Amino acid sequence: MSHSSSDSPVNNSLHPSIAAFLDYLRYEKQHSPHTLSAYQRDLARVMQQASASDIQGWATITEKQLKQWLGLWHEEGLSSRSLQRLISSLRRFYHYLLTRGEVTNNPAQRLRAPKTGRPLPVTLDADQVNHLLDDPHGQAEGDPLKCRDLAILELFYSSGLRLAELAALNLDSFSNGFSQVKVLGKRSKERMIPVGSKARQAIQHWLTFREQLVRGESGRALFLSKLGRRISTRQIQNRIREFAREAGMPVGVHPHMLRHSFASHLLESSGDLRSIQELLGHSDISTTQIYTHLDFQHLATVYDKAHPRAKKKDD
Incomplete structure (x- = not known):
């Protein structure tokens, strides 16, 4: 019992x-x-x-x-x-x-749990990402916090950062005119990631507003709250969800969805799983391979729509 x-x-x-x-x-x-x-x-x-x-x-x-x-x-x-x-x-x-010499064997070494299917990550398609980031309602124009939120969204999708990695960014995390960002990932592993032009523009736009929020405790944090402190991971999650809702997105959007979308779309275009592993900061490529299943789903959809012998004919 x-x-x-x-x-x-x-x-x-x-x-x-x-x-x-x-x-x-x-x-x-x-x-x-x-x-x-x-x-x-x-x-x-x-x-x-x-x-x-x-x-x-x-x-x-x-x-x-x-x-x-x-x-x-x-x-x-x-x-x-x-x-x-x-x-x-x-x-x-x-x-x-x-x-430490406290035991003489590992009784858990041969244990096995029932196998379970790993759920595929939820991603946005390219049209949904464009709808979100093109700011169709002009949310970021003249509003410092909305401008910041758009820069956060662009950077998530541009570079595939984890939530904690983005929240920890400082101004000096970037180099070469904001075209590269140094990230401190899991287990304190550093990696350099390129930053796309749209994300660079959004960050530069945010920096014109950032000075309005700087306080003594702001330090070198890239993204600040309205009180001038480093923005928290919880605030980032809430702001992204609200930004997406106001943009009329049909699904709830969260930081990891943008990371998944970054990886999936990059794999569709390049097929280079090893490079995506490096960009995501995965220590084991088997973690990255989950995106090959997403890529196959995409290819299967294309095949079903395009291949003459795949199309169903009406009886």
């Missing part, structure tokens, strides 16, 4: 190793707060189950026990995707314990 955190005491002897592991990820590996939170949730679940099973230390947990727990959690409704992430967290945690 599974036990929830509300009805089972936690064995405190299991907790210090998790705390040390999270500190290792935070300070030595420099993982993001979001990633740390995911590890913490996964390991807390395992610790709770171990405590309920009266297990006294990480070294005594077996592969068989972990398989039983995975089955319980699956029956309780934990998705295959969540179970896969939990197994990954466990493997990494036990690898850390091995290096």
